[in-house]
Amino acid sequence: MGILAKVEDRPTPKEVYNYRVYLSAALASFAAVMIGYDSAFIGGTIALTSFRTEFGLDKLSTTDVAFLSANIVSTYQAGCFFGAIGGYPVSTLMGRKLGIFLASAIFLVGAVIQCVAKGSIGFGPIYAGRVIAGFGIGMASNIVPAYVTEIAPPAIRGRLVGFYEMGWQIGGLVGFWINYGVSTTMEISHIQWLIPFIVQIIPGAIMLIGSFWLRESPRWLLNRGRSEEAIRNLCWIRNLGEGERYVQEELAMMEAQKESQRQSIGLDFWAPFRCIWRNSHIRNRLLLGASLFAWQNGTGINAINYYSPTVFKSIGLTGTNTGLFSTGIFGVIKTTVTIIWILYLIDIVGRRRLLLIGSFGGAICMYAVGAYIAIANPSKNPSATVPPGGIAAMFFFYMWTVFYTPTWNGGPWVINAEIFDQGLRGLTQAVCASSNWFFNFIIARFTPQMFNSMGFGVYMFFASLMILSIPYVYFLIPETKSVPLEDMDYLFGKGMRPWNAHEKVMRRVRERAEEREMNERQRTPDDMHKMKGDVRELERKGTSSPADSV
Template sequence: MSILSMVEDRPTPKEVYNWRIYLLAAVASCTSCMIGYDSAFIGTTLSLTSFKDEFHWSSMSSATQSLVSANIVSCYQAGAFFGAFFAYPIGHFWGRRWGLMASALIFILGAGLMLGANGQRGLGLIYAGRVLAGLGVGAGSNITPIYISELSPPAIRGRLVGVYELGWQIGGLVGFWINYGVDQTMAPSHKQWLIPFAVQLIPSGLLIFGIFLIRESPRWLFLRGRREEAIKNLTWIRQIPEDHIYMIEEIGAIDQTLEHQRSTIGLGFWKPFKAVWTNKKILYRLFLGSMLFFWQNGSGINAINYYSPTVFKSIGLTGTSASLLTTGIFGVVKTVVTILWILYLIDRLGRRNLLLFGALGGSICMWILGAYIKVADPTNNPTDHLSGGGVAAIFFFYLWTAFYTPSWNGTPWVINSEMFDPNVRSLAQACAAGSNWLWNFLISRFTPQMFDAMDYGVYFFFASLMLLSIPFVFFLIPETKGIPLENMDPLFETKPIWRAHAKVLAQLHEDEEHFRRDLEESGFKKSGVEQVEDMAKV
């Protein structure tokens, strides 16, 4: 089987897998380029001599330096936490498309403020800009996975939501290397550290341009009662006519789900809030989604993203250039493995298996890294070159990256974008994104202090959390690959969890046969739209 072949939930015309659907995912994923770049460049920019000199780093104590670094980094996550919830009313009333536009505009305002900072004005503009940029990316982290999952055919939904993760890694790759480039090619100056801040404007500008090339989510349009526009957009995305049996089935499933939601939760702005607190099934899935991001951040990834120079210094690397180069290679490894994850792993091995294997392999690597630092103590025994043990430690760090990236890095976003009903999906994604930024904030805020107080114990801490995530996933998270969004309720209700996927797929195939038989017996005497409306009534 080829790397691009599909694992389909039902017979699907080849026209469905067309360039338009990838364009929509790519444009929306400019938000994750913004996130990835911002999370990667800031830690290495703070390590540049030109930045330290301009803001009088040498006059601060070690504890003050750690505190200022943590504040600059973490105010971005604080803004993102609130941005994730701020996006809910925008996404509900104005749609996914204009929600993405709002995300880009707020981010541009924040990035512009940061460019006004200098030694005389102090760090205030950087703090304010980081908060606004965080609001923008927080909103984007809510809306983008929802938008992509709502327009995706089930067979490639994981891959398309994975494009969001790829955008994150591409942004991060540029962010990791930009500071190595300016460090190697420019003398220390105000301009040297300002360039990495200015590059933030590129992905947000691309998103604004791309908004005019994409269509609104058909499922959101159905939810808002704009049926004709929804069908028009869906036929444009799928590139097949509305009376095609595939379209009849898809529109019928959407109608059936919305009717179920109308009779249970209700279709309104406040109804999902009531459902969250009164419907135990939804509350339970919100808990699962939040915990996935707890385990994700508990792996240590954001400690590495934001404070990579500190991490590599703890392993034994000395010198700004060496640290920046090693960080850049870290970005390359993440990006390459993410491409493999999108093209092959996420829709082949599935979400559940990736989380299990990634946690086990990543935990082993972290235990080895912590043990090396405990024995070698490179911080108190500095050398002008890496020892054999140091080289091995770097190898296991990159091996940890290879385990973590195709598992916990993007898979929680995929699962959270899939497992909620249409009418609560926007609010649920806001809660999921908010929980990600909350755990992200806590890790980034206290990482410098953790390294000061715990040293090698930081690696044992992250290794333990990765190990504890294994029973959580095995007993509580079902496999969601290939399951239509409208069939997530039966998936999560089927027990035991580790067999739910196979049971639900078997039931789907049985229902598919009955549906097609009924359509064939009817002889397709009505138009496509009339047939869809009849099926919705049933």
């Protein structure tokens, strides 16, 4: 299969894969550029001599510096946690489009506040700005994956939700390198460390402006009773006319799902809460989705993202610029592998298999890095050059990046954006996004202390968690690639086993498509005339035709 091959759930006109759906996903995914940039730039900026000197960090003990660094980094995650929860009422009552606009506006306010910080007034503006910016990002992390999922054709859904991850990596790449750039090209000054804070305004502004171009999710509009607008937006996104068979089929499936939701869940604001509380199957699915972020953070990724200079120093690299350069290479590898993931791996190899591969390969690499540090103890045996063992450790660290990036980095986001009904997606996405930020906060808050007290044990700890995630994924997480959103309940249904559920669901999808095709071929002009007469008779009697008669 080619690198851009698609596995379709039904015959799909080529017009469906148009620039509008790709550009909509890309613009919304600028939220992830903001997230990725923050996770990459903040640790390196704190390590700059200009920042440390202006705020007096160079006069503090290692323990005190670790404490302050953890506070600066983790206030952002705290804001994200509450923003993810707040995203539910916004996206449910106001819509995905307005939610994206508000999230970017709140982020920009926080980013500007951070830029007024200076040594004479202390860390106050940084703390306050990062909490506010984090709140906006938390909202976006809830709303954007749901929005992209709802507008995406099934065959490229993983690829489009993957744009969110691509944005994360692009932001991270810029964030990793900007500190190296200002460190090597600028004199030590206030503006040197301020520039990385200013740059985060750019992706926020792009997302804010882009939100005016986006079209509201047709699924959300349909659920709010705005059918005509939903049809117009669906036709615009799919680049097809209202009378096209593909559009009619999609509308019929959306209407059927809405009716099913009305009967099983309800359409009011509190209906998802009641459904999750009463339905153990949905609760278990939500627990699975939220727990994926615990395993994701258990890989150690956010310890590396936020404190990359500390990580490279533990391997034996000395000098601020050397650490920042190594961090930049880390960002390049992540971005390159993410492109491959989006174009090929996510919708061809699938989600489940990638998670298993990432856990096994990543654990081996992390054990190797920890073993080197345990044996060579580079912090106690400094050297002007990196010894061969250190070079090997660097190789395994970068190999860990290759294993982690196309697997655990974006996999949990894609899966959680797919596995819940339209009526539940706003609430479940809020829970899962807040789960991500909660575990992210834990890692960001305690990583400096872990490195100070555990040494090489930090790497052994994260490697062991990756090994433990293997049976978790194998026995509990089914494959979701190419599965229509309307069939997710069947995928997680009673009697289904995660290791073969996907095969059963896709067999059912193919049979349904073949049956529709056969019925279409067998219809004669007289049959079509009779069907239209039957529909008119039903309407005259005050009943509506079934959705599958469209």
